[in-house]
Amino acid sequence: MDIFKSVLLFQLVLYLISTALAQNSSCSYKEFPGYGIDGSDIGGVPGRTTDCCALCQKNPYCVAYTWEPYDGGMCWLKNDTGPMSKDSISGTLSGFVSPGPKQTYSLIKKYAAPNFFDDWWFDTRDGKAFGFASNADNKTAWDKGLVGYQNGKVYIGVDHTTTIPNNTWGRLSPRISSLQLYNAGFFVLSLDHVPVGPYANGSGWHSSPVWSMFMMTGDQASNGEFDFYKAHNPVDVANSMIYNNDEALYGKCSLPWDPKKYANISGWADNELMQEGPHGTSDVPFNKAGGGVYAAQWVHGSFIKVWYFVKPNIPADILNENPNPNPGTWGTPNGYYVFGDNCNPEVVNNNYLVLYIAFCNPPVTQECQDIMRNNPSNFQDTYFLIDYLKVFCRPGENCWSGNYTLSGQ
Ligand SMILES: *[C@@H]1O[C@H](CO)[C@@H](O)[C@H](O)[C@H]1NC(C)=O
Ligand SMILES: *[C@@H]1O[C@H](CO)[C@@H](O)[C@H](O)[C@H]1NC(C)=O
Ligand SMILES: *[C@@H]1O[C@H](CO)[C@@H](O)[C@H](O)[C@H]1NC(C)=O
Ligand SMILES: *[C@@H]1O[C@H](CO)[C@@H](O)[C@H](O)[C@H]1NC(C)=O
Ligand SMILES: *[C@@H]1O[C@H](CO)[C@@H](O)[C@H](O)[C@H]1NC(C)=O
Ligand SMILES: *[C@@H]1O[C@H](CO)[C@@H](O)[C@H](O)[C@H]1NC(C)=O
Ligand SMILES: *[C@@H]1O[C@H](CO)[C@@H](O)[C@H](O)[C@H]1NC(C)=O
Numbered sequence: 001m002d003i004f005k006s007v008l009l010f011q012l013v014l015y016l017i018s019t020a021l022a023q024n025s026s027c028s029y030k031e032f033p034g035y036g037i038d039g040s041d042i043g044g045v046p047g048r049t050t051d052c053c054a055l056c057q058k059n060p061y062c063v064a065y066t067w068e069p070y071d072g073g074m075c076w077l078k079n080d081t082g083p084m085s086k087d088s089i090s091g092t093l094s095g096f097v098s099p100g101p102k103q104t105y106s107l108i109k110k111y112a113a114p115n116f117f118d119d120w121w122f123d124t125r126d127g128k129a130f131g132f133a134s135n136a137d138n139k140t141a142w143d144k145g146l147v148g149y150q151n152g153k154v155y156i157g158v159d160h161t162t163t164i165p166n167n168t169w170g171r172l173s174p175r176i177s178s179l180q181l182y183n184a185g186f187f188v189l190s191l192d193h194v195p196v197g198p199y200a201n202g203s204g205w206h207s208s209p210v211w212s213m214f215m216m217t218g219d220q221a222s223n224g225e226f227d228f229y230k231a232h233n234p235v236d237v238a239n240s241m242i243y244n245n246d247e248a249l250y251g252k253c254s255l256p257w258d259p260k261k262y263a264n265i266s267g268w269a270d271n272e273l274m275q276e277g278p279h280g281t282s283d284v285p286f287n288k289a290g291g292g293v294y295a296a297q298w299v300h301g302s303f304i305k306v307w308y309f310v311k312p313n314i315p316a317d318i319l320n321e322n323p324n325p326n327p328g329t330w331g332t333p334n335g336y337y338v339f340g341d342n343c344n345p346e347v348v349n350n351n352y353l354v355l356y357i358a359f360c361n362p363p364v365t366q367e368c369q370d371i372m373r374n375n376p377s378n379f380q381d382t383y384f385l386i387d388y389l390k391v392f393c394r395p396g397e398n399c400w401s402g403n404y405t406l407s408g409q
Contacts, residue, residue: 229294355384
């Protein structure tokens with residue numbers, strides 16, 4: 001073979017190799033020049049800026065990177081996208097990486113009309129009623145029209161026709177729980193309407209008549225509880241909260257940093273165990289906007305993140321029913337709970353989902369009780385109207401962990 005031919009051959013081989021590399025480098029990311037992600041390091045690999053994305057996708061826990069320019073460049077792989085801060089080292093940049101195959105969510109369960117209620121049971125057990133709510137059983141709920149389907153949507157409301165006499169306790173309201181137990185997952189609740197109702201004038205939040213919840217919990221205290229959405233009128237913020245039933249076992253579970261640094265919240269309480277979403281994410285303003293989407297990403301060993309989206313600001317991958325939505329592109333969450341040294345991830349485990357409209361956080365004040373007993377038509381708007389609740393999972397993740405057996409009821 002003469003020299004000319006072998007050079008040509010060599011170039012052909014080079015061309016084939018580079019095409020193969022280019023085909024596999026379709027790694028997409030969103031870049032943040034000048035910013036570094038604090039902490040969350042799961043490894044450092046020498047490389048150019050353009051190498052970081054693919055290096056990240058190869059690691060099942062990597063969702064982002066920070067590149068620093070020293071020693072020819074270093075990709076710091078990150079298992080979290082925040083908190084980010086301006087970096088003083090010139091040339092530093094960060095990227096949020098689109099998920100590789102091992103990081104991609106797909107649908108495992110959709111709860112919607114016309115068979116939404118086939119997957120839920122009505123919890124009427126003593127001790128599960130809250131405040132002035134009287135938990136309706138399946139038959140009562142259907143007979144009285146407290147649950148049903150309306151124009152292809154799921155309706156969950158409360159008794160709004162009965163005046164409650166002084167010798168009777170409680171206004172009827174269903175508390176429903178899913179037959180499926182979860183230990184991780186990505187939960188998306190799309191709804192047009194959250195329960196609203198009469199306001200109390202007096203004396204603090206114990207007087208608030210309407211308390212609505214979308215949460216997960218279990219029969220045992222050791223299952224813990226996480227509220228994806230909790231609200232009480234007249235406050236127009238959606239709240240999230242983690243219940244730590246055993247500090248000695250699970251750790252404090254409060255956040256080591258100011259939660260406002262990495263969650264877009266209007267406030268927090270109880271050592272950051274409760275975080276309040278932005279104003280407008282619940283109550284009358286949410287309904288006036290036509291509703292929205294409450295979503296939560298639960299990565300069992302790592303974190304729970306919560307987002308509250310109000311129409312029309314819904315992520316594109318929800319609007320177009322993308323079968324593989326990517327919360328990594330959704331930006332700053334509205335609630336953020338990190339597991340690790342300070343919090344054993346088993347603080348919540350193997351839980352059913354719960355939808356519930358409760359009344360008057362105990363101790364029930366006389367004012368709240370009076371509001372609840374009288375003027376039943378004030379509770380006409382005390383209902384959820386749900387498009388769907390979807391659960392997504394990633395390969396190898398144990399999301400749907402079991403089935404609830406009704407014998408315990
Ligand atoms: C590119 O990806 C394909 C399939 O994922 C794989 O078979 C192939 O070996 C990869 N090529 C290179 C150069 O990494
Ligand atoms: C609940 O009630 C509805 C309507 O009466 C009925 O169709 C359904 O089978 C009941 N479900 C259970 C679990 O009893
Ligand atoms: C019910 O109790 C309230 C508060 O004690 C009282 O004001 C009201 O008159 C009572 N209603 C009836 C019908 O007895
Ligand atoms: C609260 O105050 C408003 C106006 O002052 C009044 O119309 C309403 O009846 C009061 N509500 C209650 C529950 O006392
Ligand atoms: C926080 O949320 C509010 C209300 O949804 C929004 O207007 C604002 O742009 C958000 N801020 C950030 C930093 O994401
Ligand atoms: C990220 O990885 C670190 C180190 O392994 C770990 O301590 C931390 O809990 C992880 N954080 C998240 C959000 O996964
Ligand atoms: C739950 O029950 C269904 C059948 O109803 C079964 O196919 C599934 O494997 C069960 N899942 C778990 C996690 O036990």
